[in-house]
Amino acid sequence: MSELIRVIGLTEEISVLATELRATASATEITPSAVLDVFEAWAAALGERETADIPGVQFLRMWLRRGTLEPIIARELGGNALCGGWMEDGRARLKAYPLGVVGHWPAGNIEIQPILSMTCALLGGNASLVRVPGGLNDSTRLIMGKLEQSDRARVLTRRVCMLVFDHARRDLQEAMARSVDGAMIWGGEEAVLQVRGLPFPHWARLAVFGPRISVAAMDADSWSNTQEQESWCRRIARDVWQFDQQACSSPQVLFLEKKAGHSSHDFASSLKKAFESENRLHPRQTIHAALTTAICQARASWLLDNVAKSAIFSQGPDWTILLGSGSVIPKPTQGKTLTVLEVDDLFDPIEKLDGNVQTLGLAMSNPAREAKLASVAARRSVDRIVKLGRMHVFAPPWDGVDLIRPMVRVVRHVPSVG
Amino acid sequence: MNEIGQRIDQLLAIPPYGLPPEEREAALLTLLKDELEYAGSRNPGYRNYIQHWPVDTHSARRVADLPFLPVGLLKAQPPLSLVEPSEIKRILTSSSTTGQTPSRITLDSPTARRMTKGVVAIAQDFIGSTRRPYLVVDVPGSTGGGPQLGARGAAIQGLQPFASEVTYCLKPDQAGDLTLDRDKLRHFAEARGPSPVLVYGFTYILWKYLVKPLIAENISLGMPGVHILHSGGWKLLQEEAVDKKSFNDGLARVFGCSADRVIDFYGMVENVGVIYPDCPEGNKHVPAFADVLVRNPLTLQQVPEGEQGIVQVCSVLPTSFPGHLLLTEDIAKIVAYDGCRCGRRGTCFRFVGRVAKAELRGCGNIDRKRQQAT
Numbered sequence: 001m002s003e004l005i006r007v008i009g010l011t012e013e014i015s016v017l018a019t020e021l022r023a024t025a026s027a028t029e030i031t032p033s034a035v036l037d038v039f040e041a042w043a044a045a046l047g048e049r050e051t052a053d054i055p056g057v058q059f060l061r062m063w064l065r066r067g068t069l070e071p072i073i074a075r076e077l078g079g080n081a082l083c084g085g086w087m088e089d090g091r092a093r094l095k096a097y098p099l100g101v102v103g104h105w106p107a108g109n110i111e112i113q114p115i116l117s118m119t120c121a122l123l124g125g126n127a128s129l130v131r132v133p134g135g136l137n138d139s140t141r142l143i144m145g146k147l148e149q150s151d152r153a154r155v156l157t158r159r160v161c162m163l164v165f166d167h168a169r170r171d172l173q174e175a176m177a178r179s180v181d182g183a184m185i186w187g188g189e190e191a192v193l194q195v196r197g198l199p200f201p202h203w204a205r206l207a208v209f210g211p212r213i214s215v216a217a218m219d220a221d222s223w224s225n226t227q228e229q230e231s232w233c234r235r236i237a238r239d240v241w242q243f244d245q246q247a248c249s250s251p252q253v254l255f256l257e258k259k260a261g262h263s264s265h266d267f268a269s270s271l272k273k274a275f276e277s278e279n280r281l282h283p284r285q286t287i288h289a290a291l292t293t294a295i296c297q298a299r300a301s302w303l304l305d306n307v308a309k310s311a312i313f314s315q316g317p318d319w320t321i322l323l324g325s326g327s328v329i330p331k332p333t334q335g336k337t338l339t340v341l342e343v344d345d346l347f348d349p350i351e352k353l354d355g356n357v358q359t360l361g362l363a364m365s366n367p368a369r370e371a372k373l374a375s376v377a378a379r380r381s382v383d384r385i386v387k388l389g390r391m392h393v394f395a396p397p398w399d400g401v402d403l404i405r406p407m408v409r410v411v412r413h414v415p416s417v418g
Numbered sequence: 419m420n421e422i423g424q425r426i427d428q429l430l431a432i433p434p435y436g437l438p439p440e441e442r443e444a445a446l447l448t449l450l451k452d453e454l455e456y457a458g459s460r461n462p463g464y465r466n467y468i469q470h471w472p473v474d475t476h477s478a479r480r481v482a483d484l485p486f487l488p489v490g491l492l493k494a495q496p497p498l499s500l501v502e503p504s505e506i507k508r509i510l511t512s513s514s515t516t517g518q519t520p521s522r523i524t525l526d527s528p529t530a531r532r533m534t535k536g537v538v539a540i541a542q543d544f545i546g547s548t549r550r551p552y553l554v555v556d557v558p559g560s561t562g563g564g565p566q567l568g569a570r571g572a573a574i575q576g577l578q579p580f581a582s583e584v585t586y587c588l589k590p591d592q593a594g595d596l597t598l599d600r601d602k603l604r605h606f607a608e609a610r611g612p613s614p615v616l617v618y619g620f621t622y623i624l625w626k627y628l629v630k631p632l633i634a635e636n637i638s639l640g641m642p643g644v645h646i647l648h649s650g651g652w653k654l655l656q657e658e659a660v661d662k663k664s665f666n667d668g669l670a671r672v673f674g675c676s677a678d679r680v681i682d683f684y685g686m687v688e689n690v691g692v693i694y695p696d697c698p699e700g701n702k703h704v705p706a707f708a709d710v711l712v713r714n715p716l717t718l719q720q721v722p723e724g725e726q727g728i729v730q731v732c733s734v735l736p737t738s739f740p741g742h743l744l745l746t747e748d749i750a751k752i753v754a755y756d757g758c759r760c761g762r763r764g765t766c767f768r769f770v771g772r773v774a775k776a777e778l779r780g781c782g783n784i785d786r787k788r789q790q791a792t
Contacts, residue, residue: 289715289728289749289773296718296745297488303470304463304491304498315472316717 004144005132005162011175014129017161018179021101021127024158030125031084032073034155039064039119041150051146054139055243056112063116063394072396073123076405086413093415096408098125099205103180105195107187107210108133109246114140116394117184118160124408127159129176137164174199182407186210207406209248209399212358213332216251216388217373219346220259221365223267232363233267233274235389236338239361240319241278242392245334248399249359249384249392252332253339257346264342265310268323271340272312275319284318284336291335292317298333327352346373353380358399360384361391422456423528425449426707426734430532434539434705435762439755442706442764447481449734450742454484457740460500464740482711482720486730486743489521489688497522501738510687513569513650521688526738529690536691536735537576540705543762544681544695545580545645551610552581553603555619555628557588557596569687570620573649576685576693577618588627596627607639614643617673620650621682625660629668638674646673646680647695684769688744691735701753701766708733710765712752713745726751726770747773 008014043064051057062068070082077096078087086093102121106113114136118128132140140162151157165172177183177198182205185195189211196206216236223232239251256264295317302309302322313320320337322330327349330339343349350360350373360377362385364370374385383400386393396403429445437445454475458465464487468475471485478484492498497509505526512521525533554574567575578584585606591597619628624646632639646669655665662682670677683695684702694702694710704710709732712721721727729748736742749770758766 284716287716290775292715292718292728293488293490293745293747293773296486297490299470300467300488300491303467304494307462307466309466311470313470313472316719317715 004148004157004160005137005141005164008163008165008172011171014163014172014175015179017163018101018129018176021129021159021161022181025098025100025125025127029084030155030159031082032069032077032123032125033082033084035122035125036066036069036082038147038151038156039069040066042147045146045150046143048146051142054111054142056110057143059392059394060112060115060143064119069123073404076396076402077124077408089412091414093413095411095413096124096405097411098127099407099409100126100181101179102126102128102182102184102407103176104128104130105183105185105187105191106130106133106136107191108135110243111136111139112143113186114162115143117186120403121182121184121407122156122159123404126182126407128161129180130160130162131173131176132162132164134164134167177204180204183207184209184407205406207401209401210358211356212248212383212399213252213329213356214249214359214361214391215253215255215329215349215353215357216361216363216391217255217346217350218257218363218388219365219369220257220262222363223256223264224259224262225365229267229270230274232388233270234277235363235387236271236361237274237278238389239391240275240336240338241282244284245336245338247392250334251338251359251361251391252334253329253341255327255341255343255346255349258342258344264323264340268312268321268340271321271338275321275336276314279314279318287317287335294333295320295335295337298322298337302339329353329357347376350376350380353377353382355381357382358384359386359391361386361388363388422449422452422737425452426532426737429707429734430535430539432706434543434707435703435764437706437763439764442709443481445706446709446732446734447478447484450481450484450732451475451478453734453737453742456737457500457742461498461740464498464500481709481732481743482713484743486745487740489686489744489746492521492523492688492739492741492744493519495519495522497524497739499524499739501526506738508567510572510690511568512687523687523690523741524739525690529736529738532735533691534576534579536705536707536733537693538579539707540693540695541577541580541647544697545616545647546614547580548614549580549582550614550616551606552577552584553606553615553617554584554586555588555617555624556586557590558586570650572687573620573685574618577616577647580616588623596623598627598631603639607641610641610643612641612643615641615645617644617646619646619648621648621652621665622650622654624648624669625655625658625665629665629672632672633668637672639672640674642673642675642679644673644675644679646675647683648680649683649685649693686731686746688741688746689731689733690741692731692733697758697760697762697766699758699760699766701758701760701768702750703758703760703762704765707735710750710767712750712767721752723752723754728773729767729769749773 043061046061080087086095104117106117114130114132118130121128177200184207186209309324311322322339325342327343360382458468468485473483506524507527507530508525510523587599587603588596589599666677666680669680681695683693685693692708711730712727714721714727729746729750731744750767753766
């Protein structure tokens with residue numbers, strides 16, 4: 001079990017911890033390569049029994065691998081950054097240095113998010129103060145325990161402190177904000193607005209991820225192709241299931257382009273089978289009663305609204321498919337409630353997208369048309385356009401922002417001699 | 419429809435807490451199925467909902483398998499109704515937190531009549547059937563005279579069949595707040611003394627405007643024959659750290675009666691004609707013409723005895739709106755499915771509280787207003 005997680009009651013505790021972390025971060029440089037050495041060992045340890053089944057841990061293990069992160073470091077910080085070298089830029093040379101102490105405010109719905117956020121800052125050489133959301137204490141403690149086990153030399157653990165305190169403690173939130181040089185903020189609208197309003201130092205850099213929603217879309221030939229239908233439905237189910245559809249990259253609506261002679265209800269039947277199968281493999285372990293009532297309400301209000309609408313859903317709150325038509329994104333319910341809307345032309349809903357949509361999951365049969373659609377979506381503020389089934393693959397840029405670079409300073413040195 | 423009405427009246431006519439659970443389940447199931455079919459024939463949207471329910475209504479073997487409607491749907495405007503506008507006799511509105519939309523329940527004459535009968539059948543099992551002076555701890559006019567009736571008014575009116583006369587003992591003060599009409603209360607108490615009297619008030623109103631001021635002045639009304647019924651929830655009292663025992667003791671002291679003369683009942687306007695008074699064991703019971711299911715939020719299956727979940731209320735009484743099977747936003751615990759020591763048959767349960775509002779749900783949580791605005 002981890003000793004890195006501390007329950008905080010006083011503002012002074014936070015400033016003392018931040019001072020220690022800043023001193024550690026500024027005393028010695030740590031190269032991304034040295035960070036990756038520890039990450040590799042940590043990834044291996046996370047495969048052990050206590051942590052292997054925590055949701056998202058398998059993804060985290062892949063994320064921590066050198067093969068995943070080296071290209072990201074090279075792209076964001078430059079080719080020489082891995083070993084802490086300078087990069088030539090004409091007569092000058094450039095190198096990334098950490099901001100100092102980075103504060104992390106992760107969303108409370110994704111078990112591994114405090115860890116993912118922290119790893120991004122560590123790769124930049126920063127120390128991290130991480131506020132652990134109440135519901136994630138246990139999983140975070142287990143995951144960090146594996147880091148301690150893998151980092152006997154305390155290369156990384158002495159650069160990390162995870163804080164547990166009631167989110168309503170404004171004084172502690174403010175103390176944490178005052179103590180950091182940068183912040184990575186994740187979450188819903190209310191949470192993000194609240195954290196952004198904290199008294200950060202004027203030099204602090206903020207990287208905000210969310211709040212966003214995501215949509216899926218399939219052109220006429222993709223969903224009507226009976227040979228591929230089952231495979232597409234499995235991919236959609238996978239995207240809907242992860243994080244109980246509460247992540248910004250979770251599809252809330254699926255647009256289907258109409259195809260003469262094909263019924264979207266047949267496709268919905270395939271989708272139902274995929275949802276049932278995914279539910280057998282990954283049943284929900286717990287649910288907030290308010291989400292149950294919201295799901296029930298979404299089903300009823302959808303069907304009462306218009307007799308042309310239909311729906312398929314399980315007896316429990318496990319999953320819901322709401323079927324109708326139109327190009328406007330309905331109010332998201334989350335909790336594996338997917339609205340499937342038929343449209344005449346897939347460009348109709350995409351042209352109506354706005355800054356709220358982060359990811360567009362696509363199934364298109366014509367590459368040229370997909371490229372055109374992607375351009376339209378990008379102009380409509382969509383930041384990620386990916387194949388269905390890969391909507392949650394965590395790779396920068398995320399929300400249109402790099403993951404490591406926002407928390408580093410790129411120092412320019414123009415030699416005075418020579 | 420007449421045939422359904424007759425069957426409802428038959429259930430209303432039998433003692434409310436005497437049926438063994440399996441007999442009540444069978445009677446309710448067949449009647450509710452027919453009522454759902456009737457309701458579907460009157461409201462196409464509701465029919466669409468019933469038709470998409472995962473269990474076919476006709477082949478359902480348990481009340482728990484029938485399609486329930488989340489109570490929030492009764493906030494629709496115009497109200498969800500099964501009758502023509504000309505047949506609507508009254509619209510009940512729920513109490514709602516500031517800024518929230520209240521439920522709007524359409525009542526035609528038959529449903530309004532059954533509503534009264536239902537409340538009477540239940541209440542007389544607890545306080546007897548005789549008429550007696552009725553002291554309402556509220557302002558005159560709470561029941562209104564117009565087409566709309568709020569939750570407080572509906573509760574006051576529901577107990578009027580027990581009244582030989584009605585006295586309201588609060589009045590508005592100059593600031594528009596409520597205040598105790600001490601002269602009226604004193605005259606009422608002096609005239610009735612130890613004889614049977616019925617008192618009703620909203621829980622918080624009773625405490626704030628009657629109990630607190632009279633206890634502060636050490637006044638006892640000397641009415642040991644009183645029955646005090648109250649409803650409306652405990653949230654405001656909990657904020658003042660007043661628990662049930664302190665509340666009951668306070669009322670008993672003010673009226674000069676024993677604390678067991680105080681009866682807390684739960685009721686919601688959407689569940690017309692059904693109230694749930696506490697029995698001497700502290701449990702709530704379900705009458706023959708209704709049922710309460712408590713569902714596990716994870717599965718929506720009924721919970722076993724001793725566990726808690728989301729409350730679903732069931733009632734055969736309404737035929738003017740689809741209020742037969744309503745999933746509420748309340749949490750309750752099933753004490754037992756039969757065998758309460760008070761002798762009443764069937765499910766007994768206790769309310770635990772409201773479904774807590776959802777916590778912020780990750781980075782995919784976007785306010786709807788913003789979505790619509792863009």
